[in-house]
Amino acid sequence: MQKYFVMNFIEELRWRGMIHDMTPGTEEQLQKEMTSAYIGYDPTSDSLHIGNLASIMMLVHLQQAGHKPIALIGGATGMIGDPAGKSEERNLLDENVLRYNQQAIKTQLEKFLDFDCGKNSAEMVNNYDWTKEFGLLEFLRDVGKHLTVNYMVAKDSVKNRMDSGSGISFAEFSYQLVQGYDFCWLYENKQVKLQMGGSDQWGNIVTGTELIRRKLRGEAYALTCPLITKSDGGKFGKTEEGNIWLDPERTSPYKFYQFWLNTSDEDAVDYIKTFTMLSEAEIDLLVKNHVEAPHLRILQKALAKDITIRVHSEAYYSSAVEASEILFGKGTTGNLLRLPENILLSVFEGVPQYEVAKREIVKSIPIVEFLTEYTGIFTSKGEARRMLKDNGVSINKQKVDSEFVVGTSSLLQDVYILVQKGKKNYFLVKTV
């Protein structure tokens, strides 16, 4: 094992600002030997989203440093609900769905981690496998026995919920025990000595190290990264439409690319350190250039490029850039008319599409009806009218008013109509 890399895992995370907290001795452990470390993921969906990205990057750095990353699928814990997480009630997953999701998530992780590189290959485990047969009495005796309620109640996640007045269910209260037991199990069966995660997981992780100490008289470690935030206080990784997913079916590569491109200046520096593998020198240079000409958005572009390529592909990245240029660049109606059909289609791959019968277009459709009844671009006529009045609707990149009538002259390539709601929302209407 290359000693050089091993020694630098913590250093690497440190300059990237990815360390929020760690237990004493963590660094020493990582220098001493190849160490297995794990992070848990929620299998309630068949795709990861960018909220998972920071922790994935921790595993990537870990593996780069010669250690062994393990992704734990929380098939069991996901059923209980983490009080430190959102407060929604969790659904029970049936096992088929669970396995399907697990496989899908693994496929996504393979873009980041090497699951076949010898000793420190990444590995995936599912806590459902060692939890499902665990009986209540057995659990209480083997796990519950080792920790006091006093200890468990002292956790912030629990305390907050008790103070909030809405209470906390026994299931959720027990969550930390179940998660702690995972750590124990991995420690015993897979020599895992470190659990990582977001800083909101600190309490849960430490329950695990505590349990290992008391039950197994072993030494295990915790390492957390800061929660990713947005400078404007909003939630990272959420848009009005919901999460930004890694799955291109859920979030198109174009949307994905746009998400990162729209990062604010303040956040871009943090993000590029956290989400890319660019070196410190490269980042310093980018930051320097960015400060000199912020309007070029050098940081955002570098960030978006790196992540889009890793998560999707070079080809997807290129077409996302192309699409962005056409949609946001100097694109005029003229450009649009000249665009060959195949480019047009690839550019609009990620935007919502609607179909309208050609003969209706030939007959001409008043704009308001076109935007509502014929397509679903607006849900009500009032809204469409309002937006038209506010000068917020464009057809083929040209502002239109409520008098506008859609006819054959509006067709691009004799087939398509490009509708814009505001500046950023595009819709492609296809005639059939």
Added chain:
RNA sequence: GGGGAGAUUCCAGAGCGGUCAAAUGGGGCAGACUGUAAAUCUGUUGGCGAAGCCUUCGGAGGUUCGAAUCCUCCUCUCCCCA
């Protein structure tokens, strides 16, 4: 088991029985300005329409010329005491 509070348009939160489609704030959306940014300013935020009409204030009934506002029952939520 006992006592108390409450359920309002995306959220928070006002709302003398008529002048309430419902204050205000937040959020959303759009416009201006810009860098597809931030900040700021402006407009808008139930549906259909020209006026006007229609459906909304937890659910079901009732009192009234008229109810989000009053009464009854129901459902749910929260708090406090045992």
